[in-house]
Amino acid sequence: MVRGRRGIIGFAALLQLLFLTACGGSSASPAQSITLYTCVNDTTIQPVLTQYQATHPGAKVELFRAPTGQLNARVASDIRAGGLKADVIWGCDPLTMQDYVGQGLVGGWTPASEIPATVRTPDYVGVAMLYLVAITREGVEAPASWPDLASAGKVAVPDPNLAASALGALGFFGTKFYANLKDHGAVQVGTPDDVTTGVAQGTYDAGITIANSAYAAQEKGSPIAVSWPKPGAVAIYGPVAISKTTKNAEAAQDFISYVTSREGQTVIGRAGSYPTLPDAAGPEKPNGAPIVYPDWNALTSQKAALLEDYAKIFGS
Amino acid sequence: MGAALFLALASAAVLVVIPLAVLIKTSWVEGRDRLADVVGSPAFRSAVVHSLELSAAATLLAVPVGVAIALALRDRQLPGRAFWRAAVLLPLLVPDFVLGYSWLRAYARAGLTSELFGLAWMQIQGPVGVSVIVAVNTVPLVYLIIAVGLATRAEPTTERAARASGAGPATVLRTITLPLLAPAIATAAVLVFVLSMGAFAVPQLVGAPAGFGTITTRIYADLALGSDPQGFVEAITLALLLVVVTLIIVTPAEALLGGRLQLGRMAARDTDWPSSSRTTRVIVTIAMALYLMITSGLPLLALLSASVTRAIGVPSTPDNWTLDNFLAVLTPRTGQALSRSVLLALAAASILLMLGTIAAALGRTRGGRSVSILITLTLVLPGSTLAIGLLIGYGRWLADTVVIILLAYLAKLWALAHRPISAAVDRLPSAGLHAARVSGAGLPTALVTVVVPLLRPALLAAWGVCFLTALHEVTMSSLLYGPGSETLAVVVLNSADLGGVGVTAALSVLITAVVVLPATALWALGRTGVRRPSAFSPGAWSA
DSSP, X not given: OHHHHHHHHHHHHHHXXXXXXXHHHHOOOXXXXXXXXXXXXXXXXXHHHHHHHHHSTTOEEEEEEOOHHHHHHHHHHHHTXXXXXXXXXXXXXXXXXXXXXXXXXXXXXXXXOSSOGGGBOSSOEEEEEEEEEEEEETTSOOOSBGGGGGGSSSEEEXXXXXXXXXXXXXXXXXXXXXXXXXXXXXXXXXXXXXXXXXXXXXXXXXXXXXXXXXXHHHHHTOSEEEEOOBTOEEEEEEEEEEBTTOSOHHHHHHHHHHHHSHHHHHHHHHTTXXXXXXXXXXXXXXXXXXXXOOOHHHHHHHHHHHHHHHHHHHOO | OHHHHHHHHHHHIIIIIHHHHHHXXXXXXXXXXXXXXXXXXXXXXXXXXXXXXXXHHHHHHHHHHHHHHHHHTTOTTSTTHXXXXXXXXXXXXXXXXXXXXXXXXXXXXXSHHHHHHSOOOGGGSSHHHHHHHHHHHHHHHHHHHXXXXXXXXOOHHHHHHHHHTTOOHHHHIIIIIHHHHHHHHHHHXXXXXXXXXXXXXXXXXXXXXXXXXXXXXXXXXXXXXXXXXXXXXXXXXHHHHHHHHHHHHHHHHHHHHHHHTTOOOOOOOOOOOOOOOXXXXXXXXXXXXXXXXXXXXXXXXXXXXXXXXXXXXSXXXXXXXXXXXXXXXXXXXXXXXXXXXXXXXXXXXXXXXXHHHXXXXXXXXXXXXXXXXXXXHHXXXXXXXXXXXXXXXXXXHHTTSXXXXXXXXXXXXHHHHHHHHHHHHTTSOHXXXXXXXXXXXXXXXXXXIIIHHHHHHHHHHHHHHHHHHHHTOOTTHHHXXXXXXXXXXXXXXXXXXXXXXXXHHHHHHHHHHHHHHHHHHHHHHHHHHHHSSOSOGGGOSOO
């Protein structure tokens, strides 16, 4: 028995060692360090952080980045384990952010900025735009208007249960549009990126996806065309908000002020996302491309009913 | 056994009971009002039916195939036997989230077969495709467990005696080999069933276009729109229901299995299996080649071509080849993450080997059986939900550290380490262990000197499976990591999400390369094992 106990002590020592090495890496953060939770991918977020830290000596941003689903899970777990650990949340759609506001997690402050009122509320400011556009495979006629998409062959649509951008589109188009697509043989896949991949590869002839993803694939050489059908590409803004429980309010506000400033917006544009500041340069967008804006307030209350109706069309 | 039992129960408490209790509490306290709605909804019923269909189909496909391969590969005169044995394990190298893509790229419309031969498999996007892909990817595990079972359980002398007495190969198989393998087959079937119930990436990618939603894909959807507490709690409730449904199926199977394991035979000492005829060998070789070409060759080729091609949808000709995807994976950040992932996987696999052995050593005692059931719970619990349980349970102290990621790997993979070992362990000469303990050897010494040498193939298999799985794990790490604890898959997927197929393919190729080194080392180790007068070489993992 004595020897057996020695084994346990050894195991405990091993665990202790792991704890120590792990803690050594993450402690000792400077006073001006903030934690940012975001679903924006590294292509955009890394240049923004690099630029911010370079122009703000002493500022440090600790980053947790994950797709929206994981981000939600992380936030929800934080709340149940002592409180939100983020000082700032940079989300990918207004619905998610509105939910956080509703739970009293974020909001209460936004900086003065030239960003238009259409993409801000008293609790959060839109700093980047997503546009849902149509893509067609080489040889397939691009739809001039959204209803034309139904006759573009085998069509793939993103799942509004997985991607808030797709939910925004559902809110704008209504379920009839999807029922018609389904009647013409459309299928539902996962995320907008899955649509881009599937169309580029030839699994589908056309689809609905986000402009960044489509142009990025096109630029690399994928045989797809991007179109902004009438009445317009569906715009979804990614908002940023301050945590209500932050202990570094000053540093958090400083970061939010930066990403909503002209300088920050320019960096976001250069990094490959569409800025929300109207005249800041961003990625490719056809001249005079038509754009439509879903009514996010209405969507917040209709979400459940919409998804239920939608499930009857592409249900699983 | 007191210390072993204490250690096993303490570890199970930390790794399984606390995270599960946290989840149950969250689900009950915040979601009990809606429990009836969740369970009663038609969507839930269809998800349960789909999950059960998928798991039943995958089990019925994977087990016979894995058994057949293990039996075919024990023939020492089979040409290229060492190669086949390594090649069967190929699917283990590819992370789940790329497997689905590689199959679509290989067989779906406009895929590889369609480019080469004008043939596309239209049903791949749907229940049939999902079942086949999930099954194919669990075949290596079945093969390993059966091979270990053959090494430790089968009785070549009895088989030869039967053959000499005039029994045909089919009779020998039916009356001697398969009955002896029954515990190993049952273990493999339970494991495949549980893994298929928890499978997420393949149903999501391949099943969704046909509206084939499972419990796991519903959990994912709930989390994706789970910024309101209701979705989050429903995801947890669904995950717990998944565990309950799995338990309802698996527990009776385990109870039936328990009785059969009480056979007290001596371990086999003869490696001289009855040889099959020349014709059989030719047929087996052709069948193996075809099977591997279809299940691994073409999908992996599709993946390789995606990793070196500059864009999706352009022909993979030398003009379009590029190293960009690899350069995107190989940055200083990923270098650090890679070494962290390798260390984590090494630590996890080694600790798991210990935990798996301890649980197996407890055997069929009541404590052992409880531990065995407990660790099956975290195997079936979807990674995202297990990570949530750990975060809520330990996040206050351990969030953002590698420790919490390590705990997640240990919790998720303990059963995967335990099963192959326990499938072999009940043939151990318990007298030897007892003798060692009586002569004053402590439990560790007794284990190392008596048990380990006998169990080497099982231990190798368990360690290898855990190492590979931990190396490319992404679901849990992407929820648990923090600054300074990113794993390789997290860094790569954060840069591209799952849409950057070229980069993701390059990641898989890189991981494959990382794995080939230790695998070769293990292979060499296994080879030296063959030459020893051991009972286990015929079925050794990679001998």
